[in-house]
Amino acid sequence: MKVNIYYFSGTGNTFKVAETLKNELELLNSNVIIENLENHPDYTPCDTLVLAYPVWGFGAPKIVTDFVKNLPCDVIKVYFLKTSGEPLSLNDASSLSLIKVLKKKGYMVSGEYHYVMPYNMVFRHEDTLASKMLLTAKERLKTCAKEIRAGLITPISMPIKARFMNRLCSIEDLGMRLNGNLYSVNKNSCIGCNKCLKNCPTKNITFHSGKYHFGNNCMGCARCAFHCPTNAINTGILNFLKVNGPYDFTLKTDEVKLPNYCKKSYERYFKVEK
Ligand SMILES: Cc1cc2nc3c(=O)[nH]c(=O)nc-3n(C[C@H](O)[C@H](O)[C@H](O)COP(=O)(O)O)c2cc1C
Secondary structure: OEEEEEEOOOOOHHHHHHHHHHHHHHHOOOEEEEEEHHHOOOOOOOOEEEEEEEOEOOEOOHHHHHHHHOOOOOOOEEEEEEEEOOOOHHHOOOOHHHHHHHHHOOOEEEEEEEEEOOOOEOOOOOHHHHHHHHHHHHHHHHHHHHHHHHOOOOOOOOOHHHHHHHHHHHHHHHHHHHHHOOEEEOOOOOOOOOHHHHHOOOOOEEEEOOEEEEOOOOOOOOHHHHHOOOOOEEEHHHHHHEOOOOOOOOOOOOOOOOOOOOHHHHHHHHHOOO
16 A cells, blocks of 8 residues: 655644554555655655644645645545644644545545644643653654544544534744744844744845845744754744744653643643544
């Protein structure tokens, strides 16, 4: 069985999950190709397609929707693999626009796998919780791989309130582009490492006349601000939601403190046996 995984990952969470799925599928004797949508890969024919993305504003990033719009018509199975910072059911309709396009092209939308991973925007999770999130995802991805390998079809349930939020936030892409113009670099803390400039997925950051410039093409992926070693990037009107610095995923402890925000949904997420 040939499986193609196409993913986008702003700060690495979705990549970790997609790569784990690849490894699990290979253990089940599948032939797996994994491609980063940032590199604008060509679609190559396969038996099963997996689209992996982080939930943004209760929806999917435009780079994923654009990829789907350019896919040829086909009748193969498609699964979604998504990560989000919170387990709220409001995230449940994030694949809505992808599904509409895929169905029109003949694809069989066969299921969705949702993993809660640490926030790269909104607030910072504790490292112990971050590592529990990754361990939980890795454990559940074994079942995910078996189900995809078996071609299981599971309907995706999308509550009305989730659909509503998805539609309401559909202007996010435009909002992020506009807000991208408001990004700036704090000269006092910037060390000129150019990490932001080199890693921006849309090459939206340039340096000239002794200054960093942010163009009109920001996706809002948070990568520049998240990975800035000196927290020198101001992310416009979203600056108060900024999260800076990678998580330590190496800790292994059961003493995990759940955030007060959406506590019940986190409890439910970790309790579910899959
Ligand atoms: C622009 C933006 C919007 C986001 N919107 C949501 C959201 O609606 N719901 C949610 O649970 N998490 C949201 N998040 C958090 C990410 O989905 C989460 O941290 C994800 O695991 C990041 O994956 P990545 O590292 O592959 O980019 C958002 C993050 C960003 C940057």
